[in-house]
Amino acid sequence: MISPPLQKVMVEGRDFRHARVCPPFSTFEGMSSTETAILAEGIAKSYRRTVAVADVSLRIEAGETFGLLGANGAGKTTTVEMIAGLRAPSQGRVRVLGLDPRHDRAKVRQVLGVQLQQAHLHGALRVSELVNLYRSFYPNPRSATDLLEMVGLSEQRRDTFEHLSGGQQQRLSIALALAGRPRVVILDELTTGLDPAARRRMWATIEGLKHDGVSILLVSHAMEEVERLCDRIALIDAGRIIAQDTPAGIVAQAGTDSLDEAFVALTGSELEAAE
Amino acid sequence: MLTLIACEAKMVARDTAGLIVPIGLPLLILVTSAFSAGSEEIVDGMTALDLFVMPLVLVVVVASIGMINMPSFLAYYRRSGILRRLAVTPASPAMVLAAQAIVSVLQAAIGIALAFVVASLGFGANPPRDPWAALGVIALTMAAMYAIGMIVAAIAPTPNSAVAIGLVAFFIVGALGGMFGGRQALPGPLAEVGGWLPFGAAVDALSAAWAGAAIHVGHLLSLGVTVAVGVVIAALLFRWE
Numbered sequence: 001m002i003s004p005p006l007q008k009v010m011v012e013g014r015d016f017r018h019a020r021v022c023p024p025f026s027t028f029e030g031m032s033s034t035e036t037a038i039l040a041e042g043i044a045k046s047y048r049r050t051v052a053v054a055d056v057s058l059r060i061e062a063g064e065t066f067g068l069l070g071a072n073g074a075g076k077t078t079t080v081e082m083i084a085g086l087r088a089p090s091q092g093r094v095r096v097l098g099l100d101p102r103h104d105r106a107k108v109r110q111v112l113g114v115q116l117q118q119a120h121l122h123g124a125l126r127v128s129e130l131v132n133l134y135r136s137f138y139p140n141p142r143s144a145t146d147l148l149e150m151v152g153l154s155e156q157r158r159d160t161f162e163h164l165s166g167g168q169q170q171r172l173s174i175a176l177a178l179a180g181r182p183r184v185v186i187l188d189e190l191t192t193g194l195d196p197a198a199r200r201r202m203w204a205t206i207e208g209l210k211h212d213g214v215s216i217l218l219v220s221h222a223m224e225e226v227e228r229l230c231d232r233i234a235l236i237d238a239g240r241i242i243a244q245d246t247p248a249g250i251v252a253q254a255g256t257d258s259l260d261e262a263f264v265a266l267t268g269s270e271l272e273a274a275e
Numbered sequence: 276m277l278t279l280i281a282c283e284a285k286m287v288a289r290d291t292a293g294l295i296v297p298i299g300l301p302l303l304i305l306v307t308s309a310f311s312a313g314s315e316e317i318v319d320g321m322t323a324l325d326l327f328v329m330p331l332v333l334v335v336v337v338a339s340i341g342m343i344n345m346p347s348f349l350a351y352y353r354r355s356g357i358l359r360r361l362a363v364t365p366a367s368p369a370m371v372l373a374a375q376a377i378v379s380v381l382q383a384a385i386g387i388a389l390a391f392v393v394a395s396l397g398f399g400a401n402p403p404r405d406p407w408a409a410l411g412v413i414a415l416t417m418a419a420m421y422a423i424g425m426i427v428a429a430i431a432p433t434p435n436s437a438v439a440i441g442l443v444a445f446f447i448v449g450a451l452g453g454m455f456g457g458r459q460a461l462p463g464p465l466a467e468v469g470g471w472l473p474f475g476a477a478v479d480a481l482s483a484a485w486a487g488a489a490i491h492v493g494h495l496l497s498l499g500v501t502v503a504v505g506v507v508i509a510a511l512l513f514r515w516e
Contacts, residue, residue: 086363109363116359116360118356120355120356120360122282122357124290125286129285133279133282134364136278137364137366180365
């Protein structure tokens with residue numbers, strides 16, 4: 001069900017009547033579906049009595065970097081998993097470049113790169129072997145050298161995955177998500193576990209992808225990251241999109257001085273600091 | 276697919292414990308049994324080493340890979356989230372399964388070849404009189420043991436439990452199939468049951484092929500039914516996550 005353009009949102013007695021909870025899709029009428037990188041309409045996911053995602057609608061334009069910001073347990077990862085086709089929505093529909101990620105799996109996998117929150121890879125394989133394995137899945141992959149340089153793992157090419165540090169494993173996972181030159185990339189907690197230098201390197205990589213016109217869905221609970229990288233963001237809380245706009249737009253809607261304060265004002269909770 | 280198979284082969288080769296059981300155990304059984312088998316001719320130039328020990332050893336190779344090694348790898352992939360990670364790529368979990376099966380076949384081929392070379396050079400073993408029948412029985416045995424392994428992989432929640440369940444199943448069917456001193460040493464009813472289970476049926480079928488004799492249809496049926504039942508149960512119970 002598509003939310004109305006304006007919806008009253010009450011948080012701690014404060015009326016955010018004029019907060020644009022979900023952008024009206026009438027705003028985007030006339031745009032062809034192929035100009036939309038990711039479309040999620042009223043998606044929800046329930047497990048028996050647990051509602052992980054109640055009602056999420058969002059549209060990510062081609063070439064846009066879109067942030068999904070929320071606290072732990074807000075429904076970010078479940079939303080991403082439905083968009084990536086790993087989970088079937090209980091209701092609603094998802095399209096990636098106009099394709100259904102569940103029914104058009106083969107086509108979607110060729111154009112979509114996904115970095116999951118946990119890096120699950122073959123522990124006994126070397127970095128170079130993993131890179132070449134994932135490259136082999138695509139018809140026109142990036143070179144192994146480029147991928148390792150992008151994430152700063154050129155020196156670790158002969159190390160096995162299980163002997164990498166947590167941050168190095170995360171960086172490798174990101175490289176593998178980019179192996180097939182995807183047009184759309186989903187990055188779940190991109191810089192969690194990375195040191196500041198590695199974090200900035202990752203940000204530079206993302207900015208490079210943006211320059212190349214790649215559409216990016218960035219899941220994060222790091223304010224600085226989303227403010228720096230994202231064109232628009234959505235705040236998610238208890239499985240629902242609370243606000244969706246540019247970072248400056250959300251700050252203005254909430255009438256606060258920062259995105260941090262806006263998040264607290266709109267959701268009523270603090271966002272845990274990034275690790 | 277070739278890259279995936281190569282990576283699977285590397286994973287198997289780097290799992291030292293996973294190599295010792297399917298390669299080392301059969302060789303141990305071969306050497307200890309060969310010394311006591313004697314060189315007396317039983318039929319048409321074939322000795323007890325040819326008709327009883329070699330079939331047993333080859334079935335042990337195949338059974339240990341299918342029922343112990345393969346399920347532990349699948350359980351590891353599922354537990355570690357590797358299958359989930361691959362699910363967001365063009366590679367499918369089915370491809371991983373196929374790559375595992377191919378590597379298992381290669382591993383079995385190496386184990387069989389090694390056992391035959393040791394038996395031939397060390398103890399004068401003869402090749403099977405009907406090599407094509409023997410190959411066919413080995414292939415069917417591999418499918419049957421793999422089917423049992425899929426059931427183990429389906430019910431085992433962790434890699435360690437997959438190894439444990441696989442080992443228990445392996446030793447039960449192996450013991451009833453004559454792995455420890457031949458089925459004739461077992462009580463009558465147990466020996467009868469053992470002959471119908473896939474391990475015993477495979478040993479008997481391979482023994483017949485080695486002697487160039489007709490293979491009992493019942494043995495082939497036992498292996499075929501094992502494949503069918505294993506596939507159905509695994510399809511019902513196996514989860515990729």
